[in-house]
Amino acid sequence: MSPASAAAPHVPVLIGAILARIAPVGGIWIDGTYGAGGYSRALRAAGADHVIGIDRDPEVLAAAEPAEGITLVPGRFGDLDRIAINAGANEVSGVVLDIGVSSMQIDAPERGFSFQKDGPLDMRMERAGPSAADLVNQLPEAEIADILFQYGEERASRRIARAIVAARREASFETTLALAEVIERQLPRPKPGQPRAATRSFQALRIAVNDELGELVRGLAAAERILAPGGILAVVTFHSLEDRIVKRFLRTRSGGAPAGSRHAPVAEGPAPTFDLVTRKAVEADAAEVAANPRARSAKLRIARRLDTPPAPxxxxxxxxxxxxAREMGR
Structure with a gap:
């Protein structure tokens, strides 16, 4: 736990909504995005016998303090079934995932996730592999535009990519503010209260650097494989791309028609593997948003594992x- 989190304990987003819908809590749980450890501690306090916490960020692992009944493991939650088996758990009672970047990462300028303060253009959760600087300095213009549009839903992606390529001919991008300034010169000034104009592009680059959506797909399938019958899958997301993947996964895995096909007959497919606990996404109430503004965009979906084999x-x-989809061979 960082000094900041020790002084002001981290309150995980929508934890009250999760616990209210899954009680009683028991058995072995996986916290696939350990971060400051808030979900793990809350699950233990609610009655979980043991929690396996997973995090890919080496700084989280270095800062974490030992806690009774919590085992912290380095890795990605896309491998959570393998990690659980290696820890001696062939089945688990629950999996909780808090998708995206943590407050600790955003608040550290040296990590390069945010442009609120200047820092190196990094964004790597694992401090390994290509950084955001590598992407904007090396990728062709069309690939940069593709990332900004598909992962950031940025409508001005082509104009921004063109400006990035033009600017890097003069000097390579090394810092967050240098990139943010080039991006924001291509966009209208946001209205008061709206996010800064470079926000969507930074989100897109972060997702691409860390393969966040691919990891989410792998994590959902891994949870399906390791959950015992009756086990709980709870996923908190913070933007539409993540929530869309979770929503469609749970809809199809619970026997529903694919998105956009509600008037069509349900095609014959694998037996349902989940039963929906939440039919619609749960959002934070006004009190939680006031206490934690990050909760404003959060959406929670919960499902219970059925006694059927995992879907192919x-x-x-x-x-x-x-x-x-291309990268995953779909």
């Missing part, structure tokens, strides 16, 4: 961005 890979139409 690719059985769900997840509405993936075309770039990711």
């Amino acid at each position: 890979p690719g059985a769900a139409d997840l509405g993936l961005p075309a770039r990711l």
Whole structure:
């Protein structure tokens, strides 16, 4: 736990809504996005016998303090079934995932996730592999535009990509503010209260650097494989791309028609593997948003594992961005 989180304990988003819908809590749980450990501690306090916390960020692993009944493991939640088995759990009672970047990462300028303060253009959760600087300095213009449009839903993606390529001919991008300034010169000034204009582009680059959507797809399938009958899958997302994937996964895995086909007959497919606990996404109430503004965009979906074999890979139409679908061979 960081000094900041020790002084002001981290309150995980929508934890009250999760616990209210899954009680009683028991058995072994997986917290696939450990971060400051808020979900793991809340699950233990609610009655979980043991929690396996997973995090891919080496700084989280270095800062975490030992806690009774919580085992912290380095890795990605896309491998959570393998990690659980290696820890001696062939089945688990629940999986909770808080998708996206953590407050600790955003608040550290040296990590390069945010442009609120200047820092190196990094964005790597694992401090390994290509950074955001590598992407904007090396990728062709068309690929940069593709990333900005598909992962950031940025309508001015081509104009921004063209400006990035022009600017890098003069000097390579090294810092967050240098990139943000080029992006924001291509866009209208936002109205008061709206996010800064470069926000969508930074989100897109972060998702691409860390393969966040691909990891989410793998994590959902891994949870399906490792959950015991009656086990709970709870997923908190923070933007529409993530929520769309979770929504479509749970809809198809619970026997519903694919998105956009509600008037068509349900095609014969694998037996349902989940029963929906939440029919619609749960959002934070006004009190939680006031206490934690990050909760404003959060959406929670929960499902309970049925006693059926996991569905075969690719059985769900997840509405993936075309770039990711190509990379995953779908």
